Amino acid sequence: MTNRTPAQQLAENWNRVVDEVRQATEDAGRPVGDTVVIGVTKYVDAQVTGWLVDAGCQNLGENRPQLLWQKADELALDDSVRWHVIGHLQRNKVRRTLRYRPLIHSIDSPRLLKSVADESANLSLESHVMLEVNISGEDAKTGMTPDQIRSVIGDLPSAGIKVVGIMAMAGWGTDSKAAQAQFASARQFRDQLAAEFDLSLPHLSMGMSGDFVEAIAEGATMVRIGSRLYEGVVDIG
Numbered sequence: 001m002t003n004r005t006p007a008q009q010l011a012e013n014w015n016r017v018v019d020e021v022r023q024a025t026e027d028a029g030r031p032v033g034d035t036v037v038i039g040v041t042k043y044v045d046a047q048v049t050g051w052l053v054d055a056g057c058q059n060l061g062e063n064r065p066q067l068l069w070q071k072a073d074e075l076a077l078d079d080s081v082r083w084h085v086i087g088h089l090q091r092n093k094v095r096r097t098l099r100y101r102p103l104i105h106s107i108d109s110p111r112l113l114k115s116v117a118d119e120s121a122n123l124s125l126e127s128h129v130m131l132e133v134n135i136s137g138e139d140a141k142t143g144m145t146p147d148q149i150r151s152v153i154g155d156l157p158s159a160g161i162k163v164v165g166i167m168a169m170a171g172w173g174t175d176s177k178a179a180q181a182q183f184a185s186a187r188q189f190r191d192q193l194a195a196e197f198d199l200s201l202p203h204l205s206m207g208m209s210g211d212f213v214e215a216i217a218e219g220a221t222m223v224r225i226g227s228r229l230y231e232g233v234v235d236i237g
C-alpha cells in the first residue's frame, strides 16, 4: 500500500482519466487535443475542487447553480479555469450565474434560451451555450426534442448568445452499445442541424464516467466526468 494524500490520489485519477480520453480520441482517428475533460465537481466541496484544479483541470462542471456560485466565490480562480453549467438552470438564477461567464451546456427550454440571451445582452455579453437534446426519449430525462431544437434554432435571439453545440445524455441503465447508438444519433442530429441552418456547431457535450469512451468514438468534444475522479479520494456514495 502506498500512502498518498487525497490530493495526490485525485491528481493520479485525473491523469489517468486524461490519458484514457486522449487514447479514446486517438482511437477515433481524431487529433488528441480534440476532447476536453470537464471535471464535474457536484459531489465535492471547494477544497477538493481546488485540488482538482491543482492537478491540472481547467474546466469545472456543476449541475446546481448555487453550488457553482459558492465554489467560484470561495476559490476565486483565475481566468484560465472555466465553469460549465451542466444541469437545469432556473431562469431566476441566470443573471447571477452569468457573473462567472460559464459555458452553459444544458439549455433545456426555449424560455431558458431567451432568458440567457436577454440577460447576456443586458450585460453586453455574448454567452456561449449548447442545446440539450433528449435522445433517449425517456420522460425522466431532461432536454428538448429534436423538433423543439429546430424551432429554437430557426428563431434565435439576435444578441446575447452563440449556440456552439449540442449536449446529450444516454438513458438510464443503457448498456454501452445502446449508449453508443444514442451518442451516434446525437452526432447525426448535430450534423443535420449544422447543414440545415448553415451553422457551425463544433461541440458535442456527451459522455460521463461510465460511457465516455463510447461518446468520444461518436465525436464528443467535451466529456463530463465526475465519479471516476474521486475514487479513493472522497466517499461520494
Ligand SMILES: *Cc1c(COP(=O)(O)O)cnc(C)c1O
Pocket (backbone or CB within 6 Å): 040, 042, 063, 086, 087, 207, 208, 209, 210, 224, 225, 226, 227, 228
Ligand atoms: C453528475 C453528472 C455528470 C458526471 O457523472 P459521473 O458518472 O459521475 O461521471 C455528467 N453530466 C451531468 C449532467 C451530471 O449531472
